[in-house]
Each structure stands twice: as structure tokens, then as C-alpha cells.
Amino acid sequence: MTPAQQDAAQAVIDGPRGALYGPFVPLLRSPELMACAQRMGEYLRYRSALGPRLSELAILVTARHWNQPVEWAIHAPVAVEAGIPPAVIDAIAHRLVPQGLSVEEGAVYDFCVELHRYQRVTDATYAAALAAFGEQGVTDLMGLNGYYTFLAMVMNAAQSAVPPSTAAPLPE
Template sequence: MPRPPILDETALTPAQQPIYSAILNGPRGIVEGPLRVWLHSPGLADKAQALGAFCRYGTTLPPDLSELAILVTGAFWQSGFEWAVHAPIAAKAGIAPEVIEAIRLGHRPEGLSDTAAAVHDFATELHRNRVVSDETYARAEAALGLQGVVDLVGILGYYTLISMTINAFHVPLPDGAPDPFPLPR
């Protein structure tokens, strides 16, 4: 069961209303999941949704690499809502079903391009080890450039915040979505 009170769109405070409208009328077009939780802290919601819009739609990473990083993060945190939302987006961005499934299971996918492997390995290493080796960093920078690596870390950090919010507040899966991480955590 979700932990925070259910957000009532008809009773938004003056501080919540402009943020809710900005999210609804922005590139997402929907106020769901962790965004609904954040609205209980309007200042956080305002800044986090703006960062999220950049991380999702404005970085130098093409959609397939961005979604790859998001999937690694969602799988690391076993964040069901995040996975249920982004696995279909990743597939539409061109990530093969077997790659998506390998990431869900915590395995290193086979058949990745050199650039995709650099993103996957950087994301996985940073999450698991809390640092990145010089070799992994060099591969990522060679593949993405310095700005791309900075953007990648921003994506990983933002989607960690998303995943932590989902897990801490028991954000339910979208209607009809199966739990991608059904085992006890």
C-alpha cells in the first residue's frame, strides 16, 4: 500500500498547483509515481521535476543510451514502478528485449555496442562500487565525451532519487503492470 496520502488534484495548495501544472503541461504530460509523492514537498517537487525533465529529454545522450542507464538504475534499486515505465520506453528506443531482460536480472547483456557497453559498465560499476575505475571512466569518456559522462552521472543520480522515492513510499506499479522484481527484497 502506498505510504503518503493520496494526492487530491482538486485540493492542491497554492504552492503545489503551479508545479503540478508545469509537470502536466511539460514533456511528460502526466503527473504520476514519484512526482505525486514529491508534490507533498513543493520545493523539492519543483526542483526535482525540472532536473528530471533535463535528465530525460535534454542531455547529450541519445535516447537508447539514456534509457540503458535508467534501466541499470531501476534494476539496481529493484524499483518496480520505474522499471514498468521505462522498460517499454527502452524497447521503443531500440534496446533489444534480451538486453532489457539481462539488465532486469542483474546480468551484463551480450551484444552491446562499444558505446552501450561503456554506459552499462560505468552505470553498473558506479552503483555497485560507489566509484568508477580509471579504465571504465576512460572508456565512457572516449565514447561519450566529458559532457556526456557528466550527463550520464546526472541521469544515474536523478533516477536513483526516483527509485529511492518509489521504494521508500511504496509507489504502486502502473495499473496492470506485473511486478518485475517479485522476489523478497
Template sequence: MPPIPVEAMTEAQKSAVAQLTQGAPAGAAPRSVGAGPWVPLLRSPEFLNRLQRAGAYLRYESALEPRISEFVILLTSRHWSNQYEWFAHEKLALKAGLKPEIAKAVAEGRRPTGMAADEEMIYDFIDELHRNRSVSDVNYQRVVQKFGERGVIDLVGLDGYYSTLAAILNVAQTPLPANTPQQIPTLPR
């Protein structure tokens, strides 16, 4: 789905663009509808409006610190083999304190070694959620003890939000920016 030229946008699409570009919190990078998930989402402006508000909360106001949030986004991007979200978030994860070797292992589809205790419990929780579509009482209790019930819900919401974006990006065959190499290898299903 290619970008929609401004002159071809409906009033609802123009309004969604205005809301999106104003929707990032102070200090966050401004959003642009010229790339990424916003290009296909603009086909449903009301969905874009509602989804971007949830995304702003999950990225910038959730109970999870940025290192953990970005780790979850990388795990979700890897699960969906989504090049675009990996491209958009790997540098953010490293800047937030995730070790490069952990990101590399996730990119290669391997369980990382040397994770911090909170990263390990997040990895186990998200991995089990992706494989079983549920989590065990043990993994639930570990995460709720560390992050609280709000943290559990924000964690699942973050995975669900980025799963939605990855599915949309994959269906729309959203390309990486020009001259950007493939970010993560394609893994067998």
C-alpha cells in the same frame, strides 16, 4: 503515499502541478501527478519543481541518445529493484533501440551478452559506480572518449536522478497501475 485530492492541495502544490504538466518538452508524453514519483514528490512542491526541471533536461536534452539514456534508467531501476520506473521505461528503451534480450538480462540481474560497444561501456561504468561508488580511470576514459566530459556528467546525473526517484518511490511504496504484474524479480541483497 496516496494522491492528494485537488481540493486538499495547497497553492504551492497546485502551482507545482501546473508547472509539471507544462514541463515536458514538445513531443514528449505529458506528465501527470496522478501516478509515479510525482504523487509523493507533491508533498514537497518546490523540490518537485526543481527536480522535474532536471529530469526534463536529463531525459530530453542531455548528451546521451535515447537508447543509452533508457538503458541507464533500466540499470538504475534494476539496482534499486524499482518496479515503477522499470514499468515506465522498459518499453521506451525497446522503442529507442535497446534489444529485448539486453533488457531481459538486466531485469534478471545478469550482465547482458551481445551489447553494442557503447552499451557495454555504459554497463561497465554504471555497474562499477553502483558497486564502488566511483569508477576506475579505465572506465572513465572509455566513456569520456565516446561521450565527452558533458556526457560523463549527464550519465552520472541521469543515474543520480533516477536513483532519487527510485528511492522516493520505494519509500512511498508507490504501486504499479492496477492489474500490472510485477515487472522485475526481487533480487537478493
């Protein structure tokens, strides 16, 4: 590794992730991009205004939309730990609308699905998210969708290997 790659890799290892894995392996080829992505991801994953439960829900919807098995393998177990019911995760995996979502979970789910499917959200969906999370929360929700889309694209293009996981693989 070049000195810049070593520094970028060490920053990921020293951060809350604790290891270099998933999208950071192919991103290491562009250390400055990886460093910027790592900092954004650290905020969105660990300090988002939405909190871990709702952030993980947004990540799962994004992983499903992009058919991204690495994101799914990493985040489905984290989502369970954060309080997302396994039935909700299974519904998302099978492209079904999850039942029994709280108002906040429904706002996240609807926002993410619309944003991925139509590249925009309706006024009603935006208003529901705004009422639930405020301006910063809606902005962080957009950031989560964009950031995990970026990572999905990187890993899909690089054909990143799926790590061992307790999560069932994404169905075809």
C-alpha cells in the same frame, strides 16, 4: 492542494510527461523540491547528451539496482521503443551481463553498474565513457544515475503503486 502544490503539479502536467504520476505524487508534498527535480529530470530524460537510447539503458540499470518496479514499468517499454533490444532488458532484469552490446552501450552499462555497486568507477571505465561521450556525456551519465537513484529512493520509501505496463515485472 496548496497554491504551490498546484503550480508544481501543473508544471509537470504541462511538460513532456503530460501527467502527474510515479515519483511526482509523493514529491508533491514538497512542491519546490518537486519543481527542481522535475526540471532536472526533464533535461536528463529528454535532452541528455547521451540521447534517449543510452539514457534509457542507464535508467534501467539504476531501476534494477534499486529494485524499483515503477521506474522499470515505465522505462522498460520506453527503452524498447528507443532501440534497446528486449534480450538486453531481460538480462538486466535478471542481473545478468547483457550480451551483444555496442561499444557505447557497453560503456554506459559498465559505468552504471560500477557506480552503483562500488560508488565509484575505475579509471578504465571512466576513460571508456569519456572516449565515447565526452565530458558532457559523462557528466550527464552521472546525473542520470543520481537522479533516477533519487526517484527510486522516493518511490521505494513511499511504496508507490506500479502502473500498468507492457514490461514484465522485475524478478525478485
